[in-house]
Amino acid sequence: MRAAVPFIAAFLLSGLPAAAQLFDPTVTINDKFSERIDIGISTNEIAISSDFSGADITVFGAIDGADELLLATFAYDIVVSLEGPRISTTVRRKERVAGIWINRHSIRFEPIPASYSMSSTRPLEGIAPMMELASRDIGINNIRLVPTGGIGDGSRVAEFREALRRIKQTGGLYQRDPTGVRFISKALFRASVRLPANIPVGLHEVRAVLYKNGEFVMEKVIPLRVVKTGLEQLIFNYAHSYGLAYGVFAVFLAAVTGWLSSLIFRKD
Amino acid sequence: MTIYLPIAELSVNIFVILGMGAAVGFLSGMFGVGGGFLITPLLIFYNIPPAVAVATGANQVVASSVSGALAHFRRGTLDIKLGVVLLVGGLAGATIGIQIFTMLRRLGQLDLIISLLYVVFLGSVGGLMLWESVNSLRRAAKNQPVSLRKPGQHNWVHRLPFKMRFKRSKLYLSVIPVILLGFSIGILTSVMGVGGGFIMVPAMIYLLRIPTNVVIGTSLFQIIFVTAFTTIVQAATNFTVDIVLAWLLMIAGVIGAQYGVRVGQKMRGEQLRAGLALLVLAVAIRLAFGLVLPPDEVYSVVSGSFGF
Structure with missing residues (x-):
């Protein structure tokens, strides 16, 4: 079932100046700490065929300037996620009217990641306070779902949000692996992130976040284009x-x- | 063996699709109908998004009606003049129908309306056909003569103005009911993905009193153009025509139809109509269950500006 990374690396865009700009990594740093996180992927573009049935991509990375003692006591935590292109999304709810099930209510949300696949060194609850994680949209339950347009009295928003997360998860578009990030030597780690079979095409983001004793240290984002062939x-x-x-x-x-x-x- | 449908965006078993096409082709050859009204619900039962099922169904009907109309043209049982008048109404109806289709899709009510229309139309046409054929069968059992058309009898339709002479049909008839009939079938073609023969043929026979021998050829003639028009406009506005799916259905359908025709020639008209009626009713009941039974998941998620 799980294909072992059968990718055809395509470097179609690598020669173009605009592409170079597009594929520049972005970083966010907490100046309080001196540690830095770095990640690398073998290609900026992955091409999948129409019969693609899902696969894992492996992201390698390292913590620069990591304290050996803290490494040994598992004080560093890493969350790696692959986020799909942001698309505005509508959730509809069926209700029974005169014996027939019809779509009665709908709520439209501001663009959300079409897919979200997350790996971490341990379950999110153990990494940092939920408030902190939520402020950075880390974790399926922390992806911001902001309704737009008419939402009525607003009392249904919570149900619709929950339904959206549930449907995304049952469809395989949102998934998590709380032990998917592993240290392979002292400061080197590898993260395996799942690509679902129905992965949307477009510009995705590989995002790695480093935490130290529950405090945010640094975030690095690399764009990754998914194309179908x-x-x-x-x-x-x-x-x-x-x-x-x-x-x-x-x-x-x-x-x-x-x-x-x-x-x-x-x-x- | 699975095949990926590029527009429906899902993988299906190729043999299921070919089997569906062949079975519907067989039935359409046997009963002399286009088969669109069976293909679209079957595709929906097989989890093809209704929007894609409708537009692709229209494309499939083009092939089966071209093949049928050519046969009638050679036999001289096609009234082109009458067909063109029907077509004027048909194209206007299809244009309006596509607007309705796009609007319903945006409102998220397309799936519901498609199912409801199928339940209503298949249910009533199937019911009427069953009633009529059972009566004929009983009359035939008592050795009474069976007649469908009562020539010479006129109704209100024949008192309308703007009359035109249709030589091949040996008729002098107002164009108003012809255009109106074409118009309503045109709307159904674009919203339901059917050729509309299952409504048009009885309407032409019973309402317009058009001779039975030219009815099928003429209705097929106009169905070609209305479904072709619908396919093109659906492809250009809603991007819902799946050419891979349509072609598989066509190939299996035209082959199945040949065998259907042979079987159909050996059976009696009343028996054929009763069989078709039962089939149509079964599809209607299956769709009605889908509307009434509680769904597994009451929520649905649509990405983008609008979708399925």
């Missing part, structure tokens, strides 16, 4: 960019199929 994706792109021509072709194909069949099976 193959004939099916070609058809998808064509259908969305040249809808009219695609439709004409679909009709042409149908007409030819019908005409040929009437020739082949002609009875007279």
